[in-house]
Amino acid sequence: EADIYQTPRYLVIGTGKKITLECSQTMGHDKMYWYQQDPGMELHLIHYSYGVNSTEKGDLSSESTVSRIRTEHFPLTLESARPSHTSQYLCASSGGAGVSYNEQFFGPGTRLTVL
Amino acid sequence: AQRVTQPEKLLSVFKGAPVELKCNYSYSGSPELFWYVQYSRQRLQLLLRHISRESIKGFTADLNKGETSFHLKKPFAQEEDSAMYYCAPLSINAGGTSYGKLTFGQGTILTVHP
Numbered sequence: 181e182a183d184i185y186q187t188p189r190y191l192v193i194g195t196g197k198k199i200t201l202e203c204s205q206t207m208g209h210d211k212m213y214w215y216q217q218d219p220g221m222e223l224h225l226i227h228y229s230y231g232v233n234s235t236e237k238g239d240l241s242s243e244s245t246v247s248r249i250r251t252e253h254f255p256l257t258l259e260s261a262r263p264s265h266t267s268q269y270l271c272a273s274s275g276g277a278g279v280s281y282n283e284q285f286f287g288p289g290t291r292l293t294v295l
Numbered sequence: 296a297q298r299v300t301q302p303e304k305l306l307s308v309f310k311g312a313p314v315e316l317k318c319n320y321s322y323s324g325s326p327e328l329f330w331y332v333q334y335s336r337q338r339l340q341l342l343l344r345h346i347s348r349e350s351i352k353g354f355t356a357d358l359n360k361g362e363t364s365f366h367l368k369k370p371f372a373q374e375e376d377s378a379m380y381y382c383a384p385l386s387i388n389a390g391g392t393s394y395g396k397l398t399f400g401q402g403t404i405l406t407v408h409p
Contacts, residue, residue, distance in 0.1 A: 211395045220379065223339075223399040230394045239398075270339065274395040282327055282385055282395050286339040 182207045186271050186287035193261055194295050201256045201290045203271035210275040212254040213284065216240060217268045229254055261294040268292070297322050301382055301400035308372050309408050316367040316403045318356075318382030327385040328365045329397065330356055334378045342367075342380070352376070372407045379404050 184205040193199055205212065211230050215223040215238075225238030229248040243265070244258050254273075258265055268291045272284040298321045308314050320326060330342040343351045345358045345365060356367045365382060380403050386396040 213396070215399075220402070220404065222401045223381070225396065225398075228394060228396060236394075238396075272339075282393070282397075283329070283341050283344065284395070284397060285341075288338055 184271060184273055184285055184287040186269075186290050188290060189288060190291050190293075192293045192295065195260075195262055197261050197294075199258050199261055199292070201269055201271075201292070203254045203256070203287060204252050205254075205271075205273040205285075205287075206252060207273050207276070207285060209273035209285070210251065211273060212248065213272040213274075214238070214244075214246060214254070214256050215270040215272065216242065217270055217289075219268070223270065227256065261292075263294045266292060266294050297384060297386055297398050299382055299384055299398050299400040301380075301403050303403050304401065305404050305406070307406045307408065310374055311371050314369050314372040314376070314405065314407075316380050316382075316405065318365045318367065318400060320363050320365065320382070320384050322363060322384060322387075326358075326387075328356075328358060329383045329385075330354070330365075330367050331381040331383055331399070332378050333381070339381070372405075374407045374409055377405055377407045 187202045214227040217223045224240035226242040227246040229235045235246050268289050270289045271287040274284045300319045328345045332342040333339045354369045382400040383397040386398045387393050
């Protein structure tokens with residue numbers, strides 16, 4: 181079934197740890213995105229990719245990095261987590277056919293807490 | 296840079312009352328706009344897109360280029376409409392490319408009381 185997956189769903193980790201948030205999609209989409217969202221607040225685009233080996237920074241500056249080695253996979257990495265990184269991270273993809281071309285499909289999110 | 300404004304952070308109505316969630320954008324050219332909805336403990340999902348001129352779950356949204364608005368309306372609100380709603384125009388850079396990027400508004404939390 182076509183879907184977009186994020187793991188882990190919840191992560192509690194100590195300051196200074198390296199973490200990787202996984203995002204995979206079986207939608208066949210070429211574009212993928214990472215957003216940061218605090219509860220009940222707006223979404224901020226932190227990274228996007230329009231294809232394999234392309235990554236760009238979004239509108240909100242982030243200390244995280246991303247890679248896009250495979251079409252379906254778009255992991256986000258924090259080399260050294262800090263409490264200020266505590267947030268919800270949403271992954272999305274787009275690139276469907278016809279009127280759905282620019283529609284973004286979202287994963288369930290990863291809620292990260294850094295102690 | 297494009298901006299999108301949803302002036303109401305919170306909106307409360309009673310069941311059966313009409314509801315309008317406001318969205319204003321600053322944009323040059325012909326925008327492509329979306330409304331997204333996030334129900335409690337569910338994923339963010341598309342509610343409707345303006346190019347389809349559709350009605351989803353009784354909601355409609357009309358693009359008013361003169362007022363640069365894309366308000367979301369429903370004549371009779373239901374309790375299950377309680378959710379967070381985001382207006383999101385497609386972002387176009389100076390070169391006319393979007394890469395499918397959306398700019399999300401601040402969101403409006405709609406509560407429909409019984």
